[in-house]
Amino acid sequence: MSVDAVAGPLGADSEVGVLRTVMLHRPGDELRRLTPRNNDQLLFDGLPWVDRAQDEHDAFADLLRGRGVTVLLLGELLTEAMTVSGAARMQGISAAVDARRLGRSLAEDLAQHLRGVPAAELAQILMAGMTFDELLEAETGDPQPSGASLVRRMHHGGDFVIDPLPNLLFTRDSSFWIDDRVAITSLALPARVRETSLTDLIYAFHPMFRGVRRAYESRTAPVEGGDVLLLAPGVVAVGVGERTTPAGAEALARSLFEDDLAHSVLVVPIAQERASMHLDTVCTMVDTDAVVMYPAIQDTLSAFTIHREDAGVTIRGGDPFLEAAADAMGIGKLRLIDTGLDHVTAEREQWDDGNNTLAIAPGVVVAYERNVETNARLEASGIEVLRISGSELGSGRGGPRCMSCPVSRERL
Numbered sequence: 001m002s003v004d005a006v007a008g009p010l011g012a013d014s015e016v017g018v019l020r021t022v023m024l025h026r027p028g029d030e031l032r033r034l035t036p037r038n039n040d041q042l043l044f045d046g047l048p049w050v051d052r053a054q055d056e057h058d059a060f061a062d063l064l065r066g067r068g069v070t071v072l073l074l075g076e077l078l079t080e081a082m083t084v085s086g087a088a089r090m091q092g093i094s095a096a097v098d099a100r101r102l103g104r105s106l107a108e109d110l111a112q113h114l115r116g117v118p119a120a121e122l123a124q125i126l127m128a129g130m131t132f133d134e135l136l137e138a139e140t141g142d143p144q145p146s147g148a149s150l151v152r153r154m155h156h157g158g159d160f161v162i163d164p165l166p167n168l169l170f171t172r173d174s175s176f177w178i179d180d181r182v183a184i185t186s187l188a189l190p191a192r193v194r195e196t197s198l199t200d201l202i203y204a205f206h207p208m209f210r211g212v213r214r215a216y217e218s219r220t221a222p223v224e225g226g227d228v229l230l231l232a233p234g235v236v237a238v239g240v241g242e243r244t245t246p247a248g249a250e251a252l253a254r255s256l257f258e259d260d261l262a263h264s265v266l267v268v269p270i271a272q273e274r275a276s277m278h279l280d281t282v283c284t285m286v287d288t289d290a291v292v293m294y295p296a297i298q299d300t301l302s303a304f305t306i307h308r309e310d311a312g313v314t315i316r317g318g319d320p321f322l323e324a325a326a327d328a329m330g331i332g333k334l335r336l337i338d339t340g341l342d343h344v345t346a347e348r349e350q351w352d353d354g355n356n357t358l359a360i361a362p363g364v365v366v367a368y369e370r371n372v373e374t375n376a377r378l379e380a381s382g383i384e385v386l387r388i389s390g391s392e393l394g395s396g397r398g399g400p401r402c403m404s405c406p407v408s409r410e411r412l
């Protein structure tokens with residue numbers, strides 16, 4: 001992949017500017033690790049049929065390419081970064097070898113083994129993880145493992161020495177762009193924490209991203225990309241619930257103000273539950289001045305607005321979200337596309353990510369085909385809906401927005 005593979009200047013200042021380049025992750029062997037015993041912990045609601053999930057994902061990527069979007073794949077970027085940079089390899093290995101869990105002896109054996117593995121294979125291991133048995137089998141060419149690891153003896157061969165990362169599929173959460181900078185997030189749950197070591201490595205070492213500056217560098221508290229909506233240039237909404245914490249939202253706001261990336265941050269409380277794990281599961285932008293939203297929260301969604309002032313910040317609390325947003329965006333009204341659904345249909349389609357649309361231009365969105373009613377209402381309001389199937393992809397509870405990280409959008 002060459003440096004000029006990115007179409008358009010890096011970065012984005014909105015949710016809806018014409019999409020030029022996007023980072024996706026084609027689901028791979030990390031999904032084959034899911035079992036009925038570990039799927040809850042790994043944040044999947046079922047066991048996807050992996051081949052079909054890959055087909056669905058390929059169709060998603062092809063649809064985007066057909067609309068002129070350059071698609072970057074996380075797995076390829078990871079391999080390329082570790083091919084050109086030894087430091088990238090070291091960083092990936094050190095994030096994957098958890099000495100606290102493995103003990104010193106096994107940690108040393110594992111790190112030694114990984115240092116000898118070629119970049120493409122190492123990328124696979126970092127994404128799909130590794131079991132005790134796989135390590136033992138792979139070590140045959142290495143100098144003999146020390147044999148002094150109690151941890152090795154006491155673990156089952158099918159246990160993981162490196163945990164798999166099935167949620168890499170949701171590239172939205174582990175990094176996001178704002179203006180011409182990239183923010184590596186800080187993921188809240190143990191199953192996902194290591195994902196950011198991979199996005200960090202890609203943006204630090206892949207030649208395509210040389211010289212790119214960072215936002216939210218302190219990463220002091222949890223912020224996940226699914227909670228961050230670029231409502232308009234300078235105006236950012238941040239959901240606070242199961243993932244992003246109040247401290248995360250506060251730290252992000254402060255950092256965006258300091259870097260002059262925003263003047264207003266709307267902090268939006270959402271229910272702390274699985275169905276609404278991120279703000280983008282209940283609300284996404286479909287046009288420069290329009291959102292689609294889960295009907296059950298339309299009347300109650302509110303926001304604290306943090307404004308940057310000359311002398312510091314002001315915080316206004318408890319305003320209805322749509323009004324606070326329109327105010328900060330400097331528009332008369334933020335249109336709500338009312339899906340008008342009865343509460344059972346609305347609840348079912350929210351669960352299946354009907355509100356999780358990816359805009360590829362103002363008024364043009366990608367959505368799961370299964371959310372028939374939501375899509376019909378979007379179209380009735382003049383939004384063009386490009387449908388993809390997600391019967392298998394959806395088992396991780398994420399739709400087109402969750403599965404995409406816009407790397408370049410035309411500025412509004």
Ligand SMILES: NC(=[NH2+])NCCC[C@H](N)C(=O)O
Pocket residue numbers: 042043044167170172173192225226227277278280281396397398399401402
């Ligand atoms: N931006 C999003 N809504 N991402 C969806 C993430 C789903 C993933 N299984 C998780 O629980 O973390």
